[in-house]
Amino acid sequence: MIMEFLSHPFIVRAIVCGGLICLCAALLGVTLVLKRFSMIGDGLSHVGFGALSLALALNAAPLPVAAPIVAASAFLLLKLSENSRIKGDAAIAIISTSALAFGVIVTSLSGGTNADISSLMFGSILAMNKADVYISACLAVIVITVFVLFYNKLFAVTFDESFSKAAGVNVSAFNSLIALLTAVTVVIGMRIMGTLLISSIIIFPALTSMRVFKHFRSVVISSAVVSVVCFIFGIFLSFVFEIPAGAAVVAANLLAFALFSLKPLIVK
Secondary structure, three states: OHHHHHOOHHHHHHHHHHHHHHHHHHHHHHHHHHOOOOOHHHHHHHHHHHHHHHHHHOOOOHHHHHHHHHHHHHHHHHHHHHHOOOOHHHHHHHHHHHHHHHHHHHHHHOOOOHHHHHHHHHOOHHHOOHHHHHHHHHHHHHHHHHHHHOHHHHHHHHHOHHHHHHOOOOHHHHHHHHHHHHHHHHHHHHHHHOOOOOOHHHHHHHHHHHOOOOOHHHHHHHHHHHHHHHHHHHHHHHHHHOOOHHHHHHHHHHHHHHHHHHHHHHHO
């Protein structure tokens, strides 16, 4: 069954591409969860839905249209959270619901089909091609490089922005960098996970690892491993039981969260 599973080129592409995306999402997700900004992935995914709907209506390439729109929305969310009375979750709710409504209207007016809506919302492993693999590999290299080179500063910004500013760290620049990388990860990951499920690969691995590990580095490493393993297992479940890949990946992450939650209970 495993040999048959790996004999399909589109599945191999999905595993490579999705695994790299999950690795990036997990690394970024630890910082976002600890900064209590984990729902930014959900908000940006809704913005991505609107952007992809616009791209389909214009018969344009999805990535060049969606990437700048989602990136701009990430910076807008960041600025609203920092400098406005509209804080974090409220800002995300306003932007995400508005973008979702815009996407539905555009799809309806352009004569979009139910298949288009289903593919955008729930993803499809058939959408992955060789170009996506190369893009995902470049993104993974960038995210990993950022984490390795700026690990100490990211650690400081994550836990204490005031101390980081006092120590001379450009907190705004690092927050903007995290927002940009998250936006790009969401845009690329939406094709395989869908707009409604992409935030799960940002939130679940971090929360799962935090059930067992307490140190930042341990949580980061565990999140990366858990995310990739759950994605591969989810794709396998999708192949065996013929269920949507995105939903199967979320189910695998939920199972991992439940298993990791057992250890603290057993220890107690």
